Amino acid sequence: xxxxxxxxxxxxxxxxxxxxxxxxxxxxxxxxxxxxxxxxxxxxxxxxxxxxxxxxxxxxxxxxxxxxxxxxxxxxxxxxxxxxxxxxxxxxxxxxxx
Numbered sequence: 751x752x753x754x755x756x757x758x759x760x761x762x763x764x765x766x767x768x769x770x771x772x773x774x775x776x777x778x779x780x781x782x783x784x785x786x787x788x789x790x791x792x793x794x795x796x797x798x799x800x801x802x803x804x805x806x807x808x809x810x811x812x813x814x815x816x817x818x819x820x821x822x823x824x825x826x827x828x829x830x831x832x833x834x835x836x837x838x839x840x841x842x843x844x845x846x847x848x
């Protein structure tokens with residue numbers, strides 16, 4: 751399993767735009783083959799900063815999504831809203847406790 755974290759910071763006046771785009775696309779992303787979970791987090795101390803937290807079967811599934819039209823179209827709409835470059839990291843799950 752691969753956990754993907756994408757940290758994003760938005761212009762204050764564009765946060766509502768981002769949230770609308772996320773609402774429109776989150777179920778499609780979750781429905782993408784190999785995607786097991788999608789979560790959106792908002793920083794408590796900086797409400798213009800968000801992190802998407804997704805779980806993928808494997809890196810091949812994540813890469814297939816990143817090459818998809820869904821990703822390209824969604825990312826094109828989101829990236830113009832940033833006030834700083836985003837960062838993304840992928841992590842292999844070693845151990846998980848519920």
